[in-house]
Amino acid sequence: MQKHRLLPGVYFEFIHGEPDENDIIRYEDDYGRETAKRVVMVSGGFDPVHVGHLQMFEEAKKLGDKLVVxxxxxxxxxxxxxxxxxxxxxxxxxxxxxxxxxxxxILESDRNDVGEAIERIRPNVFANGGDRKAEADIPEAKICKELGVEMVFNVGGGKVQSSSWLLKRHSE
Known part of the structure; x- marks a missing residue:
């Protein structure tokens, strides 16, 4: 797996396959669980990015020391x-x-979930926005349970904006 730096803190990589001990994004090696820092992960398309996403990121950051998107x-x-x-x-x-x-x-995967990213990043918390309110709503629940990753729901409050709503208005 290769990690390509685009901008400070922005990486492009192909996340697929089974993780192994040589993976370059093992957050516990940098600032994860081994250094007692609390890593929070959120995921999504964010297409287009809007104020609701910002609110979710701000609330998610309060759940830990580092926020990984x-x-x-x-x-x-x-x-x-x-x-x-x-x-x-x-x-x-x-x-x-x-x-x-x-x-x-940036996640490139053949799967329709971010389970592979959770396996590799090993966050302490997987935070979900206002459109996801329970474990039944997310396919990543199983891997989170297996790895001991805390799942937090309704981060950022209710849905204040939607990328789909914005795109629909744009096309009208």
């Missing part, structure tokens, strides 16, 4: 929604610009 790649969005609005580098750059965000990883 896993951003779904363009290919992932096209597979799921049929298109993307902003390219992954733009989305990553904007998200990284928020002072509450410490690192951004």
């Amino acid at each position: 896993v951003l779904n790649s363009d290919k992932w969005l096209i597979r799921k929604k049929g298109k993307n609005f902003m390219n992954q580098e733009e989305r990553a750059g904007i998200v990284r610009g928020f002072s509450c965000v410490d690192d951004v990883f």
Whole structure:
């Protein structure tokens, strides 16, 4: 697996396959559990990025010491929604610009969840926004339980904005 630096704190990488001891993003080696820092992870397409995402990031950061954002790649969005609005580098750059965000990883995976990223990053907390309110709503619940990752729901409060709503208004 290769990690390519785009901007300070913004990385592009292909996250797929089984993690092994040579993986380069083992957060426990940098500032994760071994150094008693609390790593919080959030994930999403963030296409386009809006104020609701910022509110979620700010609230998620309060849950720990470091906030890691896993951003779904363009290919992932096209597979799921049929298109993307902003390219992954733009989305990553904007998200990284928020002072509450410490690192951004662009996820390229054949799966429709971020379980592989959770396995590799090993956060203490997996935070979910206002559109996800229970374990039944997220496919990553199983891997979080296996790894002892705390799941927090409704981070950032209720849905104040939606990328889909913005895109719909844009197309009208």
